[in-house]
Amino acid sequence: MIDTVEIVVQAGNGGDGFLSFRREKFVARGGPEGGDGGAGGSVYLIATSNENTLQHLMYKRRYKAGHGTAGKRSNKHGRNGSDVEIRVPVGTVISQAGGFPQPDSSIDMAEVGMRVLIARGGDGGRGNARFVSSTNQEPLLREAGERGDVRQLALEVKVLADVGVIGAPNAGKSSFVAKVTSARPKIAAYPFTTLEPVLGVVENRRSTFVIAEIPGLIGGAHRGVGLGHAFLRHAARTLIFLHLLDGNGVDPIEDFKQVNQELKLYSPELADRPQLVVINKIDLPEVRARIPEFTEELKDLGVDLLAMAAATGEGIQGVLDKVSGVIAPMGG
Structure with a gap:
């Protein structure tokens, strides 16, 4: 792009x-x-x-x-x-x-x-x-x-969207966007598949909103490392963040902390933007088994956790309903 x-x-x-x-x-x-x-x-x-x-x-x-x-x-x-x-x-x-x-x-x-x-x-x-x-x-x-x-x-x-889908590389952002919109981002099982923002329109019950898949983020992004500056420029043009965590990753909670640290270093305002945090890939038994663990760790950080499987669609409707409820008062 x-x-x-x-x-x-x-x-x-x-x-x-x-x-x-x-x-x-x-x-x-x-x-x-x-x-x-x-x-x-x-x-x-x-x-x-x-x-x-x-x-x-x-x-x-x-x-x-x-x-x-x-x-x-x-x-x-x-x-x-x-x-x-x-x-x-x-x-x-x-x-x-x-x-x-x-x-x-x-x-x-x-x-x-x-x-x-x-x-x-x-x-x-x-x-x-x-x-x-x-x-x-x-x-x-x-x-x-x-x-x-x-x-x-x-x-x-800079992308204009109601919802910015963020997360570490390979968290399943492309699969989610493809599932809930007509957008067809490139999907593969390796990091940095998406190299530019992907926009899609979600029609959820009585609400409609635009989501933007933002390229994956790594440490040092606020200095331009990886896809950092492009990510952060586009992230600045969204109302809220839908923060996906790779439940099958090495340390999803650490990924969550790192992404938020990069947001804060780039712009404190971005770090304060509303976030909905979702653990992805619960269709995998080993991930589903750890949902209570992830929920407790994020609760200690003052964060509520949603869960879904972008690959199968499980839990996605609940996530969309939650997004609609958050952005409605914001004019989204």
């Missing part, structure tokens, strides 16, 4: 104003008639649900709007330059980069259809007809067109 890219956007320059005087056979002093230049085109970013990544921007990094044309005689204005619209996924965050003045804050393209002006076209220059006054009936003045804005922008996509 291409989730960061830098582009350069250049708005069009305004056209120059025109210097002209009306000259007709029977009109000795016809007066100024120079028209205004056209405005330069502007550059806009539009949030769309038709794009999921920034892949389409990788092969074209510079975008130029059209220049306005110069004014003409007979008070005719120049044509305006054409605008450029760049479509980006919902959830794209825009900031300035590389050598240009930094804005006070970034822009979050959080809603479908959101349209943001990111480079304004220059105004057209005024023709001499605009400079007539009581003391100057034949002005020899005209204006050059204004230059359009140039911006170097950093774009970053």
Whole structure:
């Protein structure tokens, strides 16, 4: 998944104003008639649900709007330059980069259809007809067109979802997402099968919510180790976490602690986000036998434990009902 890219956007320059005087056979002093230049085109970013990544921007990094044309005689204005619209996924965050003045804050393209002006076209220059006054009936003045804005922008996509499915590598996140949505993530019995977030829509009884499978997390993720920074950027855009534990792993409780430690080191706010903790793979007898043990250990940490088997579907309905109940008051 291409989730960061830098582009350069250049708005069009305004056209120059025109210097002209009306000259007709029977009109000795016809007066100024120079028209205004056209405005330069502007550059806009539009949030769309038709794009999921920034892949389409990788092969074209510079975008130029059209220049306005110069004014003409007979008070005719120049044509305006054409605008450029760049479509980006919902959830794209825009900031300035590389050598240009930094804005006070970034822009979050959080809603479908959101349209943001990111480079304004220059105004057209005024023709001499605009400079007539009581003391100057034949002005020899005209204006050059204004230059359009140039911006170097950093774009970053962050997943927008109600529920972020997190956990150590190989905890069964992909199997769970595939079971409860129409999304079809790659599934295999080795860590890091999922290398990018996977979105899916869950329809549970009377509620509907979006879940995002977030790539597996290892120690040092807050420093970018493994898939760390990508994981944490996307995790920041969810309402709650559904934290899956690999019941057949070496130490599921230690995995739980490590994932939460990475969240805390990256952002204390993430560590405080609501979590539902689920032990997975209870279809295996050795895992089912340890449910009381896992429940007690997590209870000591102030955490309630749910249990399910993503492979067979056992317990999944209870997990979905619990998720629906938690996110409903949050507007999810």
